[in-house]
Amino acid sequence: MGHALQTGDKELARAQLASDVMIYEGGRVERSADEYAHHHMLSDMKYLAAMKSETLEHQVTILGNTAISASRSHTKGTYKGKERNYQGMETMVLEKQNGKWKIKHIHWSH
Amino acid sequence: MTKFVAITMLSMLAFSSNAHDKSHMNDEKQITHIIHQIKYGWENGDGKPFRKHFLDFKGARYFESGGQNVGLTDLVEHHVEPEKDALVFLNLDFSNIQIHIEDEFAWALADTAVKGEVRKSGKTFDKTGFQTFLFKKVDGDWKVLHTHSSSRNRK
Numbered sequence: 001m002g003h004a005l006q007t008g009d010k011e012l013a014r015a016q017l018a019s020d021v022m023i024y025e026g027g028r029v030e031r032s033a034d035e036y037a038h039h040h041m042l043s044d045m046k047y048l049a050a051m052k053s054e055t056l057e058h059q060v061t062i063l064g065n066t067a068i069s070a071s072r073s074h075t076k077g078t079y080k081g082k083e084r085n086y087q088g089m090e091t092m093v094l095e096k097q098n099g100k101w102k103i104k105h106i107h108w109s110h
Numbered sequence: 111m112t113k114f115v116a117i118t119m120l121s122m123l124a125f126s127s128n129a130h131d132k133s134h135m136n137d138e139k140q141i142t143h144i145i146h147q148i149k150y151g152w153e154n155g156d157g158k159p160f161r162k163h164f165l166d167f168k169g170a171r172y173f174e175s176g177g178q179n180v181g182l183t184d185l186v187e188h189h190v191e192p193e194k195d196a197l198v199f200l201n202l203d204f205s206n207i208q209i210h211i212e213d214e215f216a217w218a219l220a221d222t223a224v225k226g227e228v229r230k231s232g233k234t235f236d237k238t239g240f241q242t243f244l245f246k247k248v249d250g251d252w253k254v255l256h257t258h259s260s261s262r263n264r265k
Contacts, residue, residue, distance in 0.1 A: 022208075022219060024240040027262035059169060061255075063215040068244055070171050070256055072178065089173040091242050091258040093210075093217050104210075105217065107242040109260035110176040 001092075001103060006053070008045045010037070018095065018102040025108045051077035051084065065096040075110070086110045138209050140252050141218055141245060145204055148243075148254075152202045155194020157186035165246060165253035173258040198227040204241065216245040216252060222261060237261035 004013035017033035025044075030036040058071040069092040076085040088110040094101045147159035164170070166182040172189075179185035193200060204220040220241045227234045239261025245252045 024219075024242065024260065027239050027260065029240060057171075059171070063246065064213050066212045066215045068215075068217075068256065070173070070258075072171075072173075087176045089176065089178065089258065091173060091244070091256065093242075093244070095212070105219065105242065107173075107240065107258045107260065109173065109258065 001106075002048075002053070005041070005045050006048045008049060010041065010045070013037075013041060013045075016103050018097065018104045021103055021105065023106045023108075025106070047079055050079045051075050053088075056087070067094040067096075067101065068092065069094065134211060137211050137216065137247075137252065141209050141211075141216055141243075142207060144245075144252060144254065145207060145218060145220065145243065148257075149202050149204055151190060152193070153200050155191050155197075155200075157190050160186050160190060163252075163254055165248060165255055171256060173256075173260075175260050196229060198229050200224070200226040214247040216247075218243040218245070222259060223264075224261060236264045238264050 001013060001016045003009075004016065014033060014037050017036070019033050020031075021033050021036065023030040023036050025040065028040070030039060053073050053075045056072045056074055058069070060067060060069050069090070071090045073088045073090070074086075075088050076083075078084070088108065091105075091107040092103055093105040095104045096102075144159075144163045147163055151157065151159035160182065164182050164185075168181070170181050170185075172179040172185050174189075179189050201224065203223040205223070206221040207218055208220075209216060209218045220243070222239045222241050223237070224239075225234070225236045239259065242256075242258040243254060244256040246255050247253075
């Protein structure tokens with residue numbers, strides 16, 4: 001998902017998401033893949049294309065048909081004339097649907 | 111005879127479905143109770159609900175905005191308990207709690223509202239945001255694996 005967002009691959013990003021994914025980001029919530037794809041996904045892609053992001057720690061735990069991912073990253077770069085340099089946190093819940101992992105929930109914060 | 115077998119099988123199916131629903135309700139009640147205990151713990155700077163309801167394991171991480179606590183002891187001793195003296199008061203509300211249960215794993219999402227006052231500076235804060243809770247069933251009891259909260263100033 002991170003790679004898809006960073007490279008601006010809309011189809012790939014959308015394909016990772018369950019249709020009823022809940023995304024928490026910057027104090028906002030998006031309640032479906034369509035809502036995210038039509039609203040903030042493009043601006044997230046533009047933003048991440050301008051940033052350099054390094055994963056500091058990443059833990060994945062699989063429990064049956066559910067998986068959880070918790071990661072911490074360091075992001076820096078300049079976007080719209082503003083320098084950014086911060087630690088970001090990401091929590092994801094994934095569910096296996098028809099043999100494929102789909103993201104059911106994302107919580108992004110920094 | 112066939113009728114008897116059919117009736118018995120239907121009864122067993124109904125019982126099993128009913129038992130599953132009741133078990134699911136009990137799971138939801140337990141998880142909701144834990145979330146309320148976490149609220150109490152934060153508001154009172156009391157680490158006991160965290161030690162009771164969180165799974166203490168190497169690799170535990172608790173995220174808040176751009177920071178984290180590493181392990182349960184770090185969360186309780188360097189975050190929860192110190193806030194009792196650092197803050198004049200803390201009000202934390204969880205609402206719109208949505209619980210998802212999949213066998214021995216559960217996750218809950220909640221809207222949050224947090225208000226407080228910093229003792230040293232007298233500054234107050236009033237924020238809204240969201241919280242993610244991840245749970246695992248251990249020996250019949252739900253335990254918190256991970257939490258992630260984020261908020262911004264109320265608009």
